[in-house]
Amino acid sequence: MPGQSEADQTQLLEQQRVLARFGESALALENLDQILTEACRLVGTALGTELAKVVEVQADGHTLLVRAGIGWRPGIVGHMRTELDDPAPEGLALRTKGPIVSPDLDREDRFGVPPFVAEHGVRATVCVPIIGADGQPPYGVLQVDAREPRPFGEAEVDFLRTYANMLASAVTRLRANTELRRRAEDNERLLRELQHRVKNNLQVMVGLVEVQARQVHAASAKAALRAVARRIEALRLLHDKLHLAGEVDRLDLGDYLGQLAGGLLRFHEGEAARIQLILEVERGIVTSPDAAAPLGLVVNEFVTNSLKHAFGTGPGTVGIRLGQAAGGVGLELWDDGQGLPAEAPRGAMTAGQDTPGTGMRMIGNLARQVGAVPVWGMSEGGRGTRLALTFYRQPSPRLDGT
Numbered sequence: 001m002p003g004q005s006e007a008d009q010t011q012l013l014e015q016q017r018v019l020a021r022f023g024e025s026a027l028a029l030e031n032l033d034q035i036l037t038e039a040c041r042l043v044g045t046a047l048g049t050e051l052a053k054v055v056e057v058q059a060d061g062h063t064l065l066v067r068a069g070i071g072w073r074p075g076i077v078g079h080m081r082t083e084l085d086d087p088a089p090e091g092l093a094l095r096t097k098g099p100i101v102s103p104d105l106d107r108e109d110r111f112g113v114p115p116f117v118a119e120h121g122v123r124a125t126v127c128v129p130i131i132g133a134d135g136q137p138p139y140g141v142l143q144v145d146a147r148e149p150r151p152f153g154e155a156e157v158d159f160l161r162t163y164a165n166m167l168a169s170a171v172t173r174l175r176a177n178t179e180l181r182r183r184a185e186d187n188e189r190l191l192r193e194l195q196h197r198v199k200n201n202l203q204v205m206v207g208l209v210e211v212q213a214r215q216v217h218a219a220s221a222k223a224a225l226r227a228v229a230r231r232i233e234a235l236r237l238l239h240d241k242l243h244l245a246g247e248v249d250r251l252d253l254g255d256y257l258g259q260l261a262g263g264l265l266r267f268h269e270g271e272a273a274r275i276q277l278i279l280e281v282e283r284g285i286v287t288s289p290d291a292a293a294p295l296g297l298v299v300n301e302f303v304t305n306s307l308k309h310a311f312g313t314g315p316g317t318v319g320i321r322l323g324q325a326a327g328g329v330g331l332e333l334w335d336d337g338q339g340l341p342a343e344a345p346r347g348a349m350t351a352g353q354d355t356p357g358t359g360m361r362m363i364g365n366l367a368r369q370v371g372a373v374p375v376w377g378m379s380e381g382g383r384g385t386r387l388a389l390t391f392y393r394q395p396s397p398r399l400d401g402t
């Protein structure tokens, strides 16, 4: 009949429009329940029935849950469970991996329907399996139920199958996203645990070296061991800051360097009771621990030197300035002491060069690790010692590839 085929065509076009619309929303939505409910609503409307549902295979492989649906009384969607082996169309669709059509359930001899379906007066049904991506077990079944016996044409069944395929890709995409998120969270948790352990181990090392320093008798060995303990302490504090902030890969540099310098002054309190610390650090300059560690050690060496060499027994001031500067971040360390002796090694010292101590040489090497060149000079007023470094937030890649 020409009238009939025209109606069919209009219906087909409408179904295709519904599919296209669903395709768009399935790509955009991040919530599986929303996607599945929207699917039920659209297929129900397209096939002109009031009842549709998505039945999901549970992790045990044989329990089926009504995961989403429209037209069902409260207490069904999200709650109702049946068994894969029950003599019901959804189980059969999953077992045969093909569509199951039953235009009149009263005449059906392959299966019955679960009591909750019968309770809703369902008389005809069509369902298609939602097949998982390669190798995955089927996700579940997309099912449309009607309250009157009615045929389901080939076009309608094909429409549902296309729909089920789209649902399968949406499910695969969301599951992959969830898995990725879960792994990222796992990794971050592991890193945080590791961070915590590193912090504790560094604490233990500081303690061990300090014990050793107390036990040796030679003053030079004592001083050397205490210097090593302060260097490890600078790294321990870095990990402590990361741990307290619940972070694994970023920290506020000003906060860290300020606290580090304060700790050094307190540590040297006996020898340097009248030394004042002036902090002018910009907050919110965030760096990776890779950049913060060398900078922390630079501060450790500079401040230790000021306390040790700059002031004799008199009073003095040590300062740290940190802020955005042209071409990166500027770190300036200064004291108002007696200044570097003329013969003191300055500039970008390199390992192997003959220098009296280790501090100045370390500063040169550490500065290079963040891509900076140390610039030595005098503090304001032409006295004391001043060290300026400008570095990029990210450590610059090493040119020699080492």
Ligand SMILES: Nc1ncnc2c1ncn2[C@@H]1O[C@H](COP(=O)(O)OP(=O)(O)OP(=O)(O)O)[C@@H](O)[C@H]1O
Binding pocket: 227, 301, 305, 306, 308, 309, 310, 335, 337, 338, 339, 340, 341, 344, 345, 355, 356, 357, 358, 359, 360, 361, 385
């Ligand atoms: N802020 C300063 N004021 C005055 N003199 C300094 C200052 N910083 C360094 N110096 C001089 O530079 C020398 C070299 O410093 P460096 O840190 O390399 O060695 P050190 O402090 O003597 O030994 P180490 O660092 O190995 O404990 C010091 O011995 C000191 O004479």
Ligand SMILES: [Mg+2]
Binding pocket: 301, 304, 305, 357, 358, 359, 360
């Ligand atoms: Mg030194």
